[in-house]
Amino acid sequence: xxxxxxxxxxxxxxxxxxxxxxxxxxxxxxAKVLIIGAGGLGAxxxxxxxxxxxxxxxxxxxxxxxxxxxxxxxxHATKDVGKAKxxxxxxxxxxxxxxxxxxxxxxxxxxxxxxELIREYDFIIDGTDNFPAKFLINDACVMEKKPFSHAxxxxxxxxxxxxxxxxxxxxxxxxxxxxxxxxVPTCKQAGVVGAMGGVIGSLQAMEAIKYxxxxxxxxxxxxxxxxxxxxxxxxxxxxxxxxxxxVCGTNPTITELxxxxxxxxxxxx
Amino acid sequence: xxxxxAGVKKEVKDGLTVSQLIVDEKVETPMYVTVSVxxxxxxxxxxxxxxxxxxxxxxxxxxxxxxx
Ligand SMILES: [Zn+2]
Numbered sequence: 067x068x069x070x071x072x073x074x075x076x077x078x079x080x081x082x083x084x085x086x087x088x089x090x091x092x093x094x095x096x097a098k099v100l101i102i103g104a105g106g107l108g109a110x111x112x113x114x115x116x117x118x119x120x121x122x123x124x125x126x127x128x129x130x131x132x133x134x135x136x137x138x139x140x141x142h143a144t145k146d147v148g149k150a151k152x153x154x155x156x157x158x159x160x161x162x163x164x165x166x167x168x169x170x171x172x173x174x175x176x177x178x179x180x181x182e183l184i185r186e187y188d189f190i191i192d193g194t195d196n197f198p199a200k201f202l203i204n205d206a207c208v209m210e211k212k213p214f215s216h217a218x219x220x221x222x223x224x225x226x227x228x229x230x231x232x233x234x235x236x237x238x239x240x241x242x243x244x245x246x247x248x249x250v251p252t253c254k255q256a257g258v259v260g261a262m263g264g265v266i267g268s269l270q271a272m273e274a275i276k277y278x279x280x281x282x283x284x285x286x287x288x289x290x291x292x293x294x295x296x297x298x299x300x301x302x303x304x305x306x307x308x309x310x311x312x313v314c315g316t317n318p319t320i321t322e323l324x325x326x327x328x329x330x331x332x333x334x335x
Numbered sequence: 336x337x338x339x340x341a342g343v344k345k346e347v348k349d350g351l352t353v354s355q356l357i358v359d360e361k362v363e364t365p366m367y368v369t370v371s372v373x374x375x376x377x378x379x380x381x382x383x384x385x386x387x388x389x390x391x392x393x394x395x396x397x398x399x400x401x402x403x
Pocket of ligand 1: 235236237238239240308311312313314315
């Protein structure tokens, strides 16, 4: 596949980088990334991946755009209120870059649909806002041997880790099982600064790009935490012994996906 | 003795357990925190019985669920 003149110009800042070059840009154009959740994290991740020329981007979300989303979900605009988030996200990405094929999935991910959904993608981005979904994505990615980026944001804090099969702990290695409903704040009651999604969602896009081009060190085996008020990033080394993990360990006890009970979020994700 | 908690060196009393450290550090949602000592996970039912030693490095890993 040869680049068009327009592509050479569009991706010139990538092509000039020795870590990317024409070869890396072709890898990006041939890559398939699935973003689960078209919200605070998924919005910036999707936009940067579309701008970067990731050739196929899947986006899964069952919700509609709400006015209260626009403080952080920058892929949607005021005119999109009431529209399906995946439709709005698809339109923004296609406007940004016609090279990108966007697959919109207007669904909640469940144990029934997730394995099939992730199977055709090279890298998965978890942009969901609740623990049942985060554990579901983790377990499905472990079972399907797919790399993924976990992230969470709340108030002025965020966290990030990358799972690559066979290269360090999964999310369940660290967090075992979802906390009981409402034990840990996740939803709109807690609040979040919109730019947190920008910081952490962009880092998720960065991890996907590094994975695709095969350059640099991924955030495997470590959890990155960000405290915006203290302006403090910490990369915390995680234990490397994953043998005892219920899903990725040597004798897994979780061999079927689990639909944990969802916390009440009033639909205002 | 001197230990490191979340990257910060701290002087603490000898014989301190993980449970006591969780209280002293005012850990939010102590029921649901993941603890590692010297890059090994400590099971939550062992917080009480895990006595810290001079030079130990302790990390608290918190659930962070938001994203949408
Ligand atoms: Zn694991």
